[in-house]
Amino acid sequence: MTTQLPLVIVGGGAAGLAAALAAAPMPVLLLSRSEGGNGTASALAQGGIAAALDKSDSAAGHIEDTLVAGARHNNAGIVRWLCAQAPTAIDWLAEMGALFDQDESGHLQLGREGGHRAARIVHAGGDATGAEIIRAMRKRVLDDTRIERREGLVVDALLLRGGRVCGVRTRDTVGNVELIEASFVVLATGGIGAAFARTSNPPTADGSGLALGMCAGAAVRDLEFVQFHPTALDVPGGHCLPLITEALRGAGARLIDASGAPLMQGVHVLGDLAPRDVVARRVWQSQQEGGGVLLDTSAVTGDWEQRFPTVLAACLGQGIDPRCDPIPVTPAAHFHMGGLCTDLDGSTTIPGLYAVGEVACNGAHGANRLASNSLLEAVLCGQRLGRRLVRLPQAQPRGAFVWRKPGRSLAEAARRELRDLLWEAAGPVRDEATLCTALRRCIELAESGWQARLAQALLRAARGRRESLGAHYRSDEANARAQEVAGAQSG
Ligand code: SIN
Secondary structure, three states: OOOOOEEEEEEEHHHHHHHHHOOOOOOOEEEEEEOOOOOOOHHHOOOEOOOOOOOOOHHHHHHHHHHHHOOOOOOOHHHHHHHHHHHHHHHHHHHOOOOOOEEEOOOOOEOOOOOOOOOOEEEOOOHHHHHHHHHHHHHHHHOOOEEEEEEEEEEEEEEEEOEEEEEEEEEEEOOOEEEOOOEEEOOOOOOHHHHOOOEEOOOOOOOOHHHHHHOOOEEEEOOOEEEEEEEOOOOOOEEEEOEEOOOOHHHHOEEEEEOEEEEEOOOOOHHOOOOHHHHHHHHHHHHHHOOOEEEEEOOOOOOOHHHOHHHHHHHHHHOOOOOOEEEEEEEEEEEEEEEEEEEOEEEEEOEEEEEEEHHEOOOOOOOOOOOOOOOOOOOOOHHHHHHHHHHOOOOOOOOEEEEOOOOOOOOHHHHHHHHHHHHHHHHHOOOOHHHHHHHHHHHHHHHOOHHHHHHHHHHHHHOOOOOOOOOOOOOOOHHHHHHHHHHHHHH
């Protein structure tokens, strides 16, 4: 009789927890870098979870807004499934014990965010939605004896046999390594925001899971599509910055330039609630022109401690009282639409290896994710993957064991240099010359650490897409077109 090997899930954010809970009839080993459920991007998510719940709203409206935000680069079938299932995700999270904000009659409060033509953002603790759903799901995981959790561990290699992923190697904070065989391995490691000089993500969102999948040979797609949130708190010299939720603009806050003029006036019909890429570029442009950008919150009513406690605490921590002072803001790398290529069931191109949440790219978000669709995707796709893996027979791979590992990490000074390079070259506004310069430097650094090879892949993808699409904005697009036309005429 063969013993049942555990399903190994790498990552303790919303996608990993949802997959673990859904798979739990089988033995699950949940590995995470951070401890106590903190340190994941999911736990930092403020705005909420999008679901068409209002009588005047519909899944069709949610689908259309998702496709428009994604510049129709999305997988439309996956978008239809996601938006139709969104209300079930809210019900399931409530069953898990998540306490969503309600009005006096006990109905869910629904907020507005950029790109949504309806109020459909379900939230918790005002602006602490991610923290609340992680709290609720973690409690269920802790209570479930079929799920073993190990925290404070980095997975630094994948074990393959006969071309199939069948285990991982972990390293703890003091360098002890352990080899763990698995029935299946799920990467739910989050995104790459921390690879940029300014990010709303935690430091662990450094792309290590993506690099791990890539070194095992898994295909990637859409790496050039990185979403920049227009409003992170502008802490001078800061890297991982507190988010200033878009829900504040949904509640009436307005972006202004250093002279107090409204920043978004005349830029887009939706004004301050224009799609995120449009707003982020406008803030970036204003910064390039030498002016700071502020979020004027004077129109926001109600009790900040109830409505926006996370933003309030972050601002007070920097000596800014958002109840009476405008908040200095900056764009920040926020979400990676690209990643390990998967289908809706989380299969990568390597047998035995699955990916879910931000590290994966199943096409749900297209070229630009719609606000509050990421927790939604993490929960629904995590559940779907967990349920599927329970039903799959355990494979019996044969042949020699091989390790695939991204290898050594760049030294801190080189990591800082790389973050600045990516911010300048692959930030909200991109052009060929800056991309090429950054790429040359990454090639020089490639042997020194996996981060440079990952950055290289992203820069190559950004160079390869010469037209602007969604969050990928090429300021030289017009020049490139003109050159092509001239080339075609002279050829
Ligand atoms: C926000 O609260 O502004 C972020 C929500 C999201 O990224 O979906």
